[in-house]
Amino acid sequence: MIAFLQVFFIGIGVSFLGQLPLGNMNMIATQLSVQEGVRGAWKFGLGIAIVEIIYLRIALSGMNWVLQHMLLFNILTWATVLFFLVLGVVTIVAASKQQKEAKGVLVQNKINRFFLGASLSAINPIQVPFWFTWTITLFNNGLLAPNFSSYNWFTIGAGLGTLGGIGVYIHGGKWAVNKMGAKNRGLNYIMGSIFIIAALIQLYKNIQSPFGVPE
Template structure:
């Protein structure tokens, strides 16, 4: 059962984490729109290889932190403040994202697989993200740091990331498409950070 929960949490957390427009998903969309789906898929596979490594390292760190509850309490309080600030930012401050992907993709049009790995490696946000997600759900008894369960979450994170990149690739698959998105993605990520803030606050006050 722990393997099942780890897979669900790993997949959903990765899927949600790639929803906001960023360098990875918008690069995949741009490649798909200008160079074709096959090259965009190759780029996405490279991204997922790096995601596997990053998630594995983050979960190993999280397993260590999970054995030190005093550190976890401090991290949860800091995280609560961060996510509240992020919620306010995405709802009221961030610019509207309803626009096409950037016209310039600053990466080589060759070796898309390795470009995907490199660009994903530059993005270090998944490390603290996975530490927080795993430790928080572990506190509720929904996430296991046992070896096989941990590896299941790692694989699920790659699948979740790849699934969202596929959505971006499909959405911007037409090279001559000029239609803008009608959804402000900032509201989506703001709602996500708000939910995470509520879960974190509940856990903190529950321990008091």
């Protein structure tokens, strides 16, 4: 039981720390929290966490399958770069033409926030190389056993860690935006810039690691 709890807390720690760096999903959660309230933002975060759990299970239970289909994930990461680059440009252009306090391009819709989070997370497959690298590291250091129970505890912990990291942006991000007195237009400019920066960072990673797995 102690071993399983260790794996559980390792999953929480790895996922929480992995979620903290500034990124597209986190900032969308902040934007939803500011412009719609924390309830919708938490639905969005839950959608992200569930899809990430699915990607993690793929990495844990099907490493051979992942290795055989890295080309597919590589194509998806390039598509993600293009998607967020275009989205960043569109968001900035829309903000420059904004005549009143309006929501950002990505959240200006009636899509259920849970499904919005799940769908955006699903087309952002960089979780696969992230978890693939971490599971190999944990295996090599004897911190994760290759068995069903360990996988379950690790996955549950990772899901909670993801929610915790997103929660920092939902509440902490909202507090920071309110503290700065930022308006929707300014927030939309920030969102567009982050989309572009994140796309360029992913582009650099793709060039450095052409098969999607960090060296």
